[in-house]
Amino acid sequence: MEDKIVRIVVLVKIVPKQTTLPMSSDYTVDRNIATSSINPNDYHAIEEALRLKEKNGGEVIVLSLGNISCKTVLKDVYALGVDRIILLSDSIFKGSDTFVTSSILAEAINKIGNVDMVVAGKKSSDGSTSQVPNEVAALLGWNSANNIIACETFQNKVQYEERYEKYDIKRQYDLPIILSVSSEINVPRLPSIEGLLKATKKEVLIWDNCDLEISKEYCGINGSKTQVAGVENVTYSLQREMKVITERKQIVESYRELRRSNVDRGVNCENKIEVINDLTDKKILVFCEVNDGKISNESLYVVKKAALVAKKNDSSVVTISSKLENKKEQLKELSKCGVKINYEIEIDNIYLCDKGEICRDISQIAAGVEPELILFASTQLGMNIAPYFAAMNQSGLTAECIDIDYVDDNYLQRRPAFGGRLIANIFTKNSKYSVATIKPYVEQMDTTYIGEIENKVICSNVSKKQGEIINNNQKYEIDQSIVIGCGNGIHRQEFLELVKEICMKKQYGFCATRELVDKGWVDTNRQVGLTGQVISPDIYIAIGISGAYEHIVGIEQSNVIISVNTNATEPISKVSDVIYEIDSEEFINILAMEEMI
Ligand SMILES: Cc1cc2nc3c(=O)[nH]c(=O)nc-3n(C[C@H](O)[C@H](O)[C@H](O)COP(=O)(O)OP(=O)(O)OC[C@H]3O[C@@H](n4cnc5c(N)ncnc54)[C@H](O)[C@@H]3O)c2cc1C
Numbered sequence: 001m002e003d004k005i006v007r008i009v010v011l012v013k014i015v016p017k018q019t020t021l022p023m024s025s026d027y028t029v030d031r032n033i034a035t036s037s038i039n040p041n042d043y044h045a046i047e048e049a050l051r052l053k054e055k056n057g058g059e060v061i062v063l064s065l066g067n068i069s070c071k072t073v074l075k076d077v078y079a080l081g082v083d084r085i086i087l088l089s090d091s092i093f094k095g096s097d098t099f100v101t102s103s104i105l106a107e108a109i110n111k112i113g114n115v116d117m118v119v120a121g122k123k124s125s126d127g128s129t130s131q132v133p134n135e136v137a138a139l140l141g142w143n144s145a146n147n148i149i150a151c152e153t154f155q156n157k158v159q160y161e162e163r164y165e166k167y168d169i170k171r172q173y174d175l176p177i178i179l180s181v182s183s184e185i186n187v188p189r190l191p192s193i194e195g196l197l198k199a200t201k202k203e204v205l206i207w208d209n210c211d212l213e214i215s216k217e218y219c220g221i222n223g224s225k226t227q228v229a230g231v232e233n234v235t236y237s238l239q240r241e242m243k244v245i246t247e248r249k250q251i252v253e254s255y256r257e258l259r260r261s262n263v264d265r266g267v268n269c270e271n272k273i274e275v276i277n278d279l280t281d282k283k284i285l286v287f288c289e290v291n292d293g294k295i296s297n298e299s300l301y302v303v304k305k306a307a308l309v310a311k312k313n314d315s316s317v318v319t320i321s322s323k324l325e326n327k328k329e330q331l332k333e334l335s336k337c338g339v340k341i342n343y344e345i346e347i348d349n350i351y352l353c354d355k356g357e358i359c360r361d362i363s364q365i366a367a368g369v370e371p372e373l374i375l376f377a378s379t380q381l382g383m384n385i386a387p388y389f390a391a392m393n394q395s396g397l398t399a400e401c402i403d404i405d406y407v408d409d410n411y412l413q414r415r416p417a418f419g420g421r422l423i424a425n426i427f428t429k430n431s432k433y434s435v436a437t438i439k440p441y442v443e444q445m446d447t448t449y450i451g452e453i454e455n456k457v458i459c460s461n462v463s464k465k466q467g468e469i470i471n472n473n474q475k476y477e478i479d480q481s482i483v484i485g486c487g488n489g490i491h492r493q494e495f496l497e498l499v500k501e502i503c504m505k506k507q508y509g510f511c512a513t514r515e516l517v518d519k520g521w522v523d524t525n526r527q528v529g530l531t532g533q534v535i536s537p538d539i540y541i542a543i544g545i546s547g548a549y550e551h552i553v554g555i556e557q558s559n560v561i562i563s564v565n566t567n568a569t570e571p572i573s574k575v576s577d578v579i580y581e582i583d584s585e586e587f588i589n590i591l592a593m594e595e596m597i
Pocket residue numbers: 019125126127128419420486487488489490491512513514515516527528529530531532543544545546547548549550551564565566567570582583584585
């Protein structure tokens with residue numbers, strides 16, 4: 001191979017335009033009814049591939065899986081300057097879950113041949129699971145990385161920067177590789193007039209299963225490893241008494257009073273974890289993320305969730321961690337949740353390891369433990385490792401679950417679907433393990449039990465440190481006592497900047513809805529909700545936020561929710577204690593008066 005990239009494939013998903021998605025009888029999105037567009041994040045992947053091609057030469061091929069109507073939407077991408085577009089379309093692909101989708105894409109990448117790099121967008125706007133690039137990589141036996149904020153190639157190598165919640169990490173790998181890029185990596189180009197003219201003369205190449213020759217039983221719903229068993233309506237866990245205030249003077253008084261009386265509340269424990277004393281036949285394995293020698297709160301939440309499921313089906317919870325500091329205290333935290341065995345892999349910093357090697361460690365431990373269910377926290381690391389591990393182990397994965405339960409001898413994994421208007425109940429089939437990533441919430445659980453826990457130290461497959469920390473992202477921690485969330489109802493950026501200034505001065509947390517992140521007004525790491533962070537401040541002030549379910553799941557455990565909206569009947573009112581029915585700019589001016597003077 002020459003000293004430059006020759007062939008880059010960009011994975012592009014065609015997504016429904018509307019947020020409330022039409023559903024077929026088998027609980028898949030009815031893509032015949034939905035009007036479609038290119039997944040917005042994928043434009044960043046196309047841009048990155050074109051940028052690398054302009055620098056190093058080569059070819060950019062867009063690869064997409066979808067029904068034949070996607071052809072029209074895809075054709076427009078020629079105007080940006082890509083060389084070839086291949087649409088994988090066959091009726092037997094319909095209903096494929098992420099595992100089957102990844103297998104089909106991996107076959108196509110093999111068929112294209114001599115591919116040096118695959119680039120994908122970070123998340124799709126409909127499913128938002130971030131699974132496919134990692135699963136494709138595991139099936140091809142390649143490396144992969146997520147949430148890339150910078151990338152360069154040289155001498156058959158790639159150097160990139162990968163963003164985690166707490167760190168930015170710089171790594172270098174040999175090609176081939178699959179990278180899914182953050183929207184922060186570049187600003188996608190617009191089509192040129194020349195490009196638009198050229199696009200009219202080009203055709204999208206269609207490959208069906210005669211080209212890929214995948215056995216029928218591995219395609220579509222039949223081959224899938226997860227299946228939606230049913231859907232249910234969204235419900236909120238806390239019912240609040242909402243009060244609407246419209247007068248400026250009363251708003252000021254109410255705000256002062258709420259702020260004075262609601263900071264530093266106590267903890268209210270609801271769910272009790274009962275512990276099973278002996279290791280039972282059924283096991284649930286939880287991968288615990290360790291930061292600075294300490295098990296992360298997100299992972300402890302998942303362990304507690306696992307313990308509640310274990311209570312239902314008489315199983316035992318076993319955990320995996322990397323190297324712990326202050327072991328006694330850390331193991332005590334696990335034993336409080338009834339964990340019987342922790343497998344401590346001898347790795348200093350899990351973030352600086354090769355993903356394939358960690359997944360081999362986890363696979364070996366899993367093979368010994370033989371769990372039915374394996375859980376990861378839905379963090380950047382969890383979302384990076386879980387799909388790779390699941391694909392390596394031919395197992396179905398449900399990403400970003402908001403809950404997990406044991407019903408009728410099945411692990412029911414619950415996640416929002418169809419634009420967040422419904423909750424899908426998903427179970428795993430045709431799989432070695434059920435694998436899920438769990439969105440860590442802030443629900444309180446009583447973990448007063450202290451039992452015996454055995455810590456087994458395990459030698460790792462990880463051969464050497466991979467990468468270096470270049471940034472510490474502590475600045476993204478937003479869960480302060482008072483948090484101000486901003487949404488689309490703030491129309492001018494200068495008012496958003498004023499809110500940021502107030503938060504900075506008063507050490508309040510600052511966050512936003514996905515709308516403002518997509519506009520590029522707020523950094524991705526400050527998004528709160530289903531695909532962002534989960535917070536539980538004493539006071540959450542939502543300014544110009546409608547209260548989509550995907551946002552509410554990230555804030556509903558706040559002690560007091562104040563909503564500022566010109567329309568007091570928006571969905572956010574259902575979870576608000578008080579609604580200030582005024583214009584966002586007027587309220588921000590009140591805030592500035594109250595907080596800055
Ligand atoms: C798979 C998936 C995952 C998602 N994940 C997330 C997530 O993690 N977090 C998230 O936030 N969203 C997420 N979303 C997006 C979510 O569905 C909503 O689109 C988003 O939360 C809406 O943001 P918003 O409330 O700022 O905007 P809008 O829905 O546009 O609401 C704006 C609000 O401002 C009010 N308003 C307008 N003008 C004014 C004014 N002058 N003064 C005061 N109020 C005003 C309006 O009445 C309205 O209530 C996700 C969507 C999908 C499909």
